[in-house]
Amino acid sequence: MGALSKTAERPNKKARIAPEKAPKASKSRAKASPSSKSAALAKPAPTREQERLPSSKAKGKAKAKTTDEPEPLPTSFKVVAGSYEKLLYGLEGTVSSDPESSRTTFTLKPIFIFPAHVSCIKAVAASPHGGKWLASGSSDEIIKVWDLRRRKEIGGLMHHEGSITQLDFPSRSHLLSASEDGTLCLFxxxxxxxxxxxxxxxxxxxSVAAHPSGKVALSVGKDRTLRMWDLMRGKGRASTKLPKEGEVVRWSMDGKLFIVQSGSTIDVYTLEMSLIHTITHPSRVHDVRFCKRVNGEGEVLLVGAEDKLLSVYAVSTDPDVRPTMVAKMTGHANRVKSFQTLSIALPDGTPTTVVCTVSSDGRLNAYNLGELPAASASTIVELEPAGTYDSKGTRFTCVTVADGDVEVAKLLVSKRKRTEEHLESGEESEDKEDDEDGEEWAPIANTQEGVSEGEEEEEEEEGEEEMESD
Known part of the structure; x- marks a missing residue:
């Protein structure tokens, strides 16, 4: 069933255990006296003024809503990278400022290095907003789950029958996986x-990419098809043929655009499936990702490729404004295989974004996206790494970035405050660690099969609808 397993198979457990019913009252229990019944029946009706007043429960709910604040940004971060050599590297990143150059620097200190799989590690992902869970996927067809805070293995998900190609946490409580067996799974x-x-x-x-809303996802595969999935219902919504095999698909951070990368070509689409830009990079591309600007408004497109650089493009939603390269992140001696970003806070409280890249040269570089100017200059800006870790020859394949340990304590305090507010208002706390992200995705019937073959044939006969906005 895709249940978590370690070395031996364990019996399937129910996802939820129904609470025990309250015991019935004993027959020997004394009945209420007639006087008490009449007293209850004679309770005066509320006046109009009392009817207009909100209840204490409503007051508490309003209080909880007004006191909710956005979670603070982490002041440190963790970087986890996989490699061809089956090794999993874990680094702790701290932020400091150099008084001489007034430049922000990142210190990367290794906290663990060990063989995590029996084959090449192809994908890693960390859960957001606290970074408790780490998932790693390999050519051995197993997804291993780790508790990143305690630094221990939880078990393995053995639902796929092919190499794991990508892992992603759409929220802190759900994991999305893609495989060479042609399926996607939501855990x-x-x-x-x-x-x-x-x-x-x-x-x-x-590749697979979940929309920022968490309700739909896009995927591309060897069949040269772009598919949209309804994650809430667990079935395909639409599909369209591509001229080339899509290698990477990504949503923009605001969910208004998405890209499909193939070779050295990056196509930019709107939600209406309208192609507005085509970027031809000078060399073969390995990873692409949108990122919000630290200085200025809008987003930029980061591109890691064979040219040993992480290139930065300014992309507009206006079809008449062509994308332009505004910066290059240097520092690698071989291809940039993968990269990931995370919003953090500097020592003075200023927000910024750290960009971590891995390469076949064995280096892991960390860049400060805050060094990118707001206005696009006539010349291309070169950004040097603010921190580097050299593995001495390990060929990195994938990387992810998670919140550091320092922020965990703040998150727990914030969580405790919200829980106390709910309890004071007479409500049950809704801030459960694994269920606080939007709507609950309940298991659907026959999750092992998802959409049956018969349903697939019917959908193909009827013809799938064109890609539309969610």
């Missing part, structure tokens, strides 16, 4: 039950 992190098993690709799934 719930509370009990690691498979909520959705999505079938439709004919061949390897190369």
């Amino acid at each position: 719930r992190s509370r009990d690691w039950v498979v909520l959705r098993a999505l079938r439709g690709h004919k061949g390897r799934v190369n």
Whole structure:
């Protein structure tokens, strides 16, 4: 079923245990006296003034809403990278300012290095907003789950029958995976039950991207098809053929654009499936990702490629404004295989974004995106790494970035305050660690199969609708 397992198979457990019913009152219990009944019946009706007043529960709910504040940014971060050599590297990143150059620097200190799989590690992902869970996928067809705070293995998810190609946490309580077996799986992190098993690709799934809303996802594969999935219902919504095999698909951070990368070409689409830009990079591309600007408004497109650089493009939603390269992040001696970003806070409280890249040269570089100027200059800006870790020859394949340990204490304090506010208002606390992200995705029937073959044939006969906005 995709249940979490370690070395031996364990019996399947129910996802939830129904609470025990309250014991019935004993027959020998004394009945209420007639006087008490009449007293209850004679309770005066509330006046109009009392009816207009909000209840204490409503007051508490309003108080909880007004006192909710956005979670503070982490002041440190963790970087986890996988490699061809089956090794998993964990680094702790701290932020400091150099008084001489007045430049922000990142110190990367290794906290663990060990063989995590029996084959090449192809994907890693860390849960957001606290970074408790770490998932790693390999050519051994197993997704291993780790408790990043305690630094121990939780178990393995053995639902796929092919190499794991990508892992992503759409929220802190759900994990989305893609595999060469042509399927995608959505797991719930509370009990690691498979909520959705999505079938439709004919061949390897190369990449998957969940919309910022968490309700739909896009995927591309070897079959040269772009598919949209309804994650809430667990079935395909639409599909369209691509001229080339899509290797990477990514949403913009505001969810208004998405890109499909193939070779050295990056196509930018709107929600209406309208192609507005085509970027031809000078060399083969390996990873692409949108990122919000630290200085100025809008987003930039980061591109890691064979040219040993992480290039930064300014991309507009206006089809008449062509994308332009505004910066290059240097420092690698070989191809940039993968990268990831995370918003953090500097020592003085200023927000910025750290960009961590890994390469086949064995280096892991950390850049400060705050060094990118707000206005695009006539010349391309070169950004040097603010921190570097050299593994001495390990060929990195994938990387993820999570919140540091320093922020965990702040998150727990903030969480405790919200829980106390709910309890004071007479409500049950809704701030459960694994269920606080939007709507609950309950398991659907026959999750092992997802959409049945018969349903797939009916959808193909009827013809799938064109890609539309969610």
